[in-house]
Amino acid sequence: MNQILEQISICIQKGKVDSKMAYPPEMKGMPGADELTKAALDEGFSANDILSGALIHGMGIVGDLFREKRLFVPQVLMSAMAMKAAMVHLKPFFSSGELKQKGTFIIGTVAGDLHDIGKNLTAMMIEGAGWRVIDLGTDVKTERFLEVLNENGNAVVGLSALLTTTMEQMERSVKAIREHFPENRIVVGGAPVNSEFAKRIGASLYAPNPQVAVEYINSI
């Protein structure tokens, strides 16, 4: 990998946002994802090289380390911040059509459930993998999922539930989505959910962590 792309990838992995950020201590004073992305564009790298060769690459490593419990939530949030700082420079290329997202991922925590930490991390990782994410927040009613699916025909849907009581709601939502959009993929997650449950309610996949979902949707 080219040196500057590798440096950007390292900034994502380490959560080095910009030169002002003192974290991580060993990179204090050094340029971060923000400055390096701008520099890479100035050097003539294409937006696509930066996106897939540095940002998505870096975020993928973060996802793997998180899955292995070698990174924890604060570190992942820092990586997401670094990613966001880099993406600011790539935004014009999305608007011009030079850069394309891999697809759309609609995510929400099901009705009655307010847990969103895991859902938000999942949204960040999927965004970091090059997808457009529409985050519907928490306590999302079935009708809302259907409404947004109507506007985004090919989207993959992700549902999160952390409560046994709201798993029933997840079942209702998944069944309604299946009924109206039989072709769309549905990924479910959240601590009490498992593969057996996902299969029974008609979801395409149970993802115990965001990285499993990323690998799956990238393979569609």
Place this chain on the structure above:
Amino acid sequence: MTPRERVNIAMSLSKPDKVPLMCQFSIGAMMQQLKPSPALFWYDGRVFADGLVALCERFGFDGILVSLHGHGDRWREGLMEIKDIDEGKQELIYGNRREIHSWSDLPMVKFNSANISREISSVDVEREIPSHIDYIPVSQDLRFHLHKSNMFGIFSYLRGIVGGKYSIHGEITSPFDYFLDFMGYENALVSLIIDPQKCKDILERFTKGICLLASDMCDEDIDAVKISSPFAGMGFISPEHYEEFVLPYESRIIEAIKDKGKRVYIHTCGHIGDRLELMQKSGASGLECLDPEPVGNVDLKDAFNRIGDSMFIKGNIDSVNTLLYADENKARADVLKILETGKQGNGFILSTACSIAPMVCSDRILMLRELTDRFGLY
């Protein structure tokens, strides 16, 4: 031997006549069993306390955990309307928010305008972090206000009903949880990295207030205090961050409680397998939860080997996969295995790891009593 003696002996790392049984209920589980007026159950200390006693007696538990205290009338201030929406569901309408109280869950609060999450750099620690704690950060947007005039009235009320029969435990919340609630969860977690010193200043100030609260609580006729610390596990932070941002502060609270001669245990749900020894360093008398796979990653036998010489263990039944979803055979087998393993250790209290999930049926809770009576004898 009274239930209270049984629990106290286990907490002192000895073996009573049989394994004590004491689970904590989630609010939803209490509501499902009692079907009270949901808003009154939440806000009225007597309705709540009567419910705690009824449940303890119904299921033959040896102790009562008092998860809310400091009840009062402030909730009526600014209350514009109470609507009965459905059976077991009420909506309380205030000028700035709506609260849905229901039989299946904690109250859900929706503020008219969303809370803006705080930048760590803008926090004025002295001015904004209270030196006296007057709320419990129960859940998202849901704080339980503590009334100074009736801070611990619920404990004497309960003793008035049950006398010395049951062990009564109070509950306080970890400074780390107050910090996350104050900052907003994600913002707080990022701040641990961006500005660790400021985080410590905030934690320090919360700790002072919580120490006072815990110490005053210990003047009541209770046997132990549970420290609720749901964000201290592997699902959130590294062991290094635990050591830096949780351990020093919880240790001080533990010291304050032990100084008053009471026992204290830490409740952290989920995966904690990598930090049992660190938790032991806190000086706590016991550990609660110890969620097994898949909710957590603690093996009970291993936990006893690692920390059982200085701490009692309360927990280890998976409320969802064992009590709620498993068939009868698996449920009994799971509980029996825990009972057998627990009996080998010194101080053991049989309990669900985290709270009893809302939809667990009465038969499954009664099964715990039956199995403990038959197979929990020392």
